[in-house]
Amino acid sequence: MTDNIVIETKALTKRYRPGIVAVDGLSMNVKRGEVYGFVGPNGAGKTTTLRMLLGLVHPTSGDCSVLGHKPGSPEVLARIGTIVETPAFYPYLCGRDNLKVLARLASVPYSRIDPALKEVDLLDRAQDKFKNYSLGMKQRLGMAAALLKDPELLILDEPTNGLDPAGMAEMRGLIRELGRGERTVLLSSHLMGELEQICDRIGVIKKGKIIAEGALDELRHGSRLKVKAEPLARAQELLGAMPGVGKIEQDTDALMVEADPASAAAINRSLVEAGIEVSELYMMKLSLENVFLDLTEENKQRG
């Protein structure tokens, strides 16, 4: 079982100082070969979690294991490629020398450097000092550094941060490419839409807790029925009394109804039979962005 689970956390908690609980009893697992998206608003605790998985931050309580070991041990680090937060490099060294330093620390031969630079399309600027790189180039150098070890696990904290739309698309393509086959990728972002295109599974984190987790389709399953009818208030009343209908929200001149798509015809029939004029009724596939906003909003109201 553990063989299939690459990252496992149990009730992982990090309290920075009294009052600041960055990660709050977080439990999740990432399986071998999958691309796992870790999504949450600013300050949710994504970076802190990833730092704990890399042995950079010591958990206050709880357990985590990475590739079957305690995080941060040399054997484990040797198998992980990572970008944490903004890419940090030595500003006075050129891109290639920065990678030489990291290659030495990773005990990886220099021959890996140029292929990694080529992969992120930075070969022709490898001679330039890091401090003169644009934000996008810095981010790409970070990705090249993550690839040096040809790692079986990639832990990437907002790798598209600072990239232009073309760069973002390219980075997404690269990550998708890298995530093929056996390699496992754990990817954080605060843009659900971005993860939607890359990830097999997603965990939504909010205030240090996972509030939803699952495959894309599972998360999306709360698709909505959009109902435009006259009079709207009566339609709402009637729908509220129907079995199989969940939450109903009013959206200017229409109702957003949580219901099984298969029941659309039945709903239409009962509305019409009750003398309500139905002008529109269709399934809206929620984008993950909506699901995400929904989840985080909901949580905000409760908390």
Added chain:
Amino acid sequence: MDSLIAELILLRKRVATWILLGFWLFMTILFGYVLPYYAYKGDIRFRERGGQVLLTTLLPHNLVTNLLSGFPFFGGTIVLILGVLAIGSEYSWGTLTPAFTQRASRLKVFFSKILALAITLVPFVLLVFLLGFIASVLIALKEDQPIDLPSAWLFVRALGISWFILAAWATFGVLIAVLSRGTALAIGLGIIYGLVLEGVISEFANEISLLSYISKAFLRTNGYSLLSSLGASVTGEGPGSFSGSLVSGTQAGLVLALEIVVFIAVAATLIKRRDVAGSS
């Protein structure tokens, strides 16, 4: 070995390293040879007051004693900056994160850095002696004086002791940079401590016995004590002069060695234990 090479790349390719080295060489030769020789040649008053004594100190025979006095003073301060920069910048740049997530353990990275610093101090010692030797030979030739070298044994001890004094200052720099997690405060406080605080307290130490006890632990007190055990004159006037009381060479050597060990051990413990969470 790999991580040592990494740290050597970091030091060697950094312009600040070379600026500090150049500045140190410039100051030593300027205050050790150029200005004294100029005073000897040009300043009549100086000549009357003891010109011949002055000329003797500038000759190759006195190379060791003439050069040494700068080590516990501005030499120490310069390599303190070197030590601060070597680790403090990693905090400012956030580069501990990539450094600690490659493969080498935190302690391995840290001790490689210490070792790389120790190696970098070697040219700080050798080049000063080389330039000092050249300057003294030039003066001897110009003044028609004999070119006698100090004894090889004195020379070897002087090289070792100079390196050792610099090592104490550099590791002190490493410690305060780790404590303050950065460069600015560490350099500021380090310079004030080394140039002002130790000097002022040593002056009062002659009157207040508690202070005299404390001043026995000072980097400068012990540095000068080591020099004086080699026969260098450390009292008197000028920027490198020292007015505190000295201890025996053996005691100074032991105290400095202990301090180096403590500086490194405290810094290493902090490096190992602390969270690496952004630039905080």
